[in-house]
Every structure is written in structure tokens, then in C-alpha cells.
Amino acid sequence: MPLQTPPLRGIHADRGAKFTEFGGWDMPVEFDSIQTEHRAVREDVGIFDVSHMGQIHVTGPDATTLMQRLTTNDVTRLEVGDAQYAAITDEEGLIIDDTVVYRLPDEDGQPTYLFVPNAGTDEATHERWIGYRNDLELEATVDNQTDEYAMFALQGPDAADLLEDVADGSPTDLGRFEAAYATVAGVECWTARTGYTGEDGFELVVPWTEAETVWSRLECQPCGLGARDTLRIEAGLLLAGQEFDLESNPRTPYEAGIGFAVDLDTEFVGRDALVEANEDGVEEQLVGFQLIDRGVPRHGYDITNAEGRVIGKVTSGTMSPTLEQPIGLGYVPVEYADPGTTLQVVVRGRSKKARVETTPFIDTA
């Protein structure tokens, strides 16, 4: 299957980007260097093309009910312009995907939502929504708009200043997890104060055909998926396919540390299983750790206890550009999950000492 390409593929290539396949998309992984891009976001501002993220639009009299049934958080709490992090779980309460749900202004007097599934999952997610809508006989329109919108993430302590310069009005009045339509570089964009880096910043949903206009006006360090990964690991945020994966790493939101995004008082697919899981408590949980010995933890490496018995696996790891220390995330039995606990990570056959740390690893905005 050919890779999907973001609207600015050519512009990124001209800028010297290296590309990688991610979720079926051909995306820029690095423009200058991961450290340079990472530092720009922590200290100043950087911009990411995240057009590989899905956009699914739901509207109609029963839109709220449909969203409530298929996401773990309480959608009824959202007023127009609110954003909410949620998981999408199966009947067993296992995470299929994580997402941000935005309440858009009502369309034709009906509640309207936009939500952003992860790269490559938009078609399956769209089908899931249609299937449940039909089975539950709900009145709602579900559109997969992934190919109609680009998405940019402007992130870093100076993101608000830069956006202010380019936008009409003051999208920078938005609070964290608030969103609104705003005119950016003359283009109406859904503008949300959200992100995936641990910094202040904005995510812009931009009409595909206007992508270049907006991108070119938001002049700052372009950043690729490489820096996006190191930034989110430092912030302790989950990556679909690594910290959870229905096939290779099935996890409940509680194990993955996102129980805050589960509202058991709502009616959603997976709720009954999660009520039980919540009562039983977790046996394993996601922890952050720092390697004390030299080396770099990587996805799939074994985690052992101090005596060398394998107790878990690394889900993500990197050399942290901010801390200049090797850090990672992984699942361990709860008795090993307290910060300060000594573990070992097996790096190419050699045991390297590690210590459980609280996440986020850095101070976040």
C-alpha cells in the first residue's frame, strides 16, 4: 500500500527533512537534529507537522450519546470549546486508542465533536463509530476528515507569542485544553491549547489546501517525529503501539496510568470490565525509569528485578536531551513501581542498573 503523504511533503523535503514511515504516512522525522529541535521546543518554540493524526467529525441529535458510548471520559461535561483526553476501549476494557475530543460549536443546532485518533487508525475508528451508531440506532453523522485537514503543533514557551503575531484576535486567551476557531495567517483554523510535549502550545487543525499558508507564517524551528518522541517520553505521555497495543501489549487505562481519563459513572464500551479492574486493582503498571549505568534503553528490552529475574519490558526509551540521561517507560509488577526502586534493563545481553522515577521526568507547563 502506498504511503499517505502530508500536504507539505515537498516543502519539508526542500527544507532538508529526513522522512520515516509512521502509521502508514510518510512523515518528517528530523529536520536539523533531534537535539536541536527538542531544545527549541523546551526553551523557545518549534512547529510539528502532525497531519498523520486523524480527524473524525461527529454531529447530530445523538452525537453526544455516541461519543459517550465509545470514549472513556465524560463527554457531557464538555462545553463548546472544551477539549478532553480519553481512551477508546474494547469490551474487555483494553485500550484500542487514545484521543482528544473537542466540542465544536453546534452545527445546525446539534452538538458537534471533532476527535483525533492516532495515525493509521482513522479508518478503523470511523468504522467503529458507524457500526455502533447503526447498532444503537442513533442519529448522528460521522465523517472521517483525515484527508481534509492538516494538523500542526506549535509548541514551547514562546508558542503563544508567535501565534499572537500571526492570528487575528487572541487565541492565546485560551486556557489549557480549551479551543476555538481562530484566523491564523488569514485562514480559519480550529485552534486548541493542547499538545504532546509537556510544554505550553497549540494544535491547529488547518484545511488541507491552506496548509502551506499557515505553515510558512508560523516561522520557527521545524521539528520532526524524532523530537516529538523524545519530548513526549520526557513528559511521560503514551504512544499508541508502544505503551498500549491491542495485539502486542493489551493494557487497561489503569495499567497505563490514564485512569484519570476514565469516568466509570458514564456508560461506555468496556465500562463493566473497568469497574471490575478498578475494584481488583492493577497487577502491573507503567513506570518511568532512569538508567544509572551507561547505555540507552529501547522498546522491547527486558526489565529485570535487582536479582536478574525478568519482570517486564521497556515500552519506550531514549537518551533524554533535556536531562542528558537515559530514560524510559515500561510495565512492571506494582511491587516494583515505587519511585526509587532499583531495577535492571537488559541492554544487548548486559544488565544495566536502573531506578524507578516519577513521571513526567521534567517540569511540564
Place this chain on the structure above:
Amino acid sequence: MSFDVPDDRRYRESHEWALPTDDGIRIGITDFAQDELGDVVFVELPDEGESIAQDEEFGVIESIKAVSDLYAPVGGEVLTVNEELFDSPELVNEDALGEGWMLEIEGADETELEALLSADEYEDQIA
């Protein structure tokens, strides 16, 4: 993008170079390789005095995004390792062909060196 491929040394297909010096043969990775890897954060090298054979894995290089084995372009005994790289692995990015060298080995077989790629041949490979 063009990469520096000096013709004073010879190259292995896996992107290591071998440069004859007064003491032996110096080994490192190419400019192309450091660019592909991106920010180098960790280098693992053999101890001095160890023997390595041609084509053997002699170490590991890690960048933020990838981990890669290092293969010996020629065999011999490790005379010196560039310990600067343990504290400053970024030297590999800054100067892969110079300050970012990795090993110096002695007792290499001349025919092993000749069997490697010339600068022109290597340049064709990465073109």
C-alpha cells in the same frame, strides 16, 4: 546532500573507514553514517589489547533514534581506543572523519585493507 569521502582511506560497505597511520590503522564511521544516525549519544568500544577479526562486530553506536553495530573493516589488535567519545559522543557528528575516530589497531593484513572499497566506490554506494 553531499558527504565528505576523502580518498586517503578505504571503506567498508557498512559505513566504516580504515585509515593507515604511522602506528597502525585508524577506524571510524563515515560522514554519511553519522548523518544517517543523527545525534550520537553513546559509543561502546572494545578494550585496548583485544583482538578483533575483519568483519567482526567490534562495538555499538547509539544515536537518539537508533542503535547500530560497528563492524571491523580490518582485523588486528586494538592499540588505542578514542576514550574522548565516552564523554563526548557528539564528536562523531561533529567530525566523523577526524576527532570522532574510534579505534587504532595494529597488525592488520595489507590484503584486508586492499579488499575494501575505494573512496570512489563508496561514494557510488551512498549516491
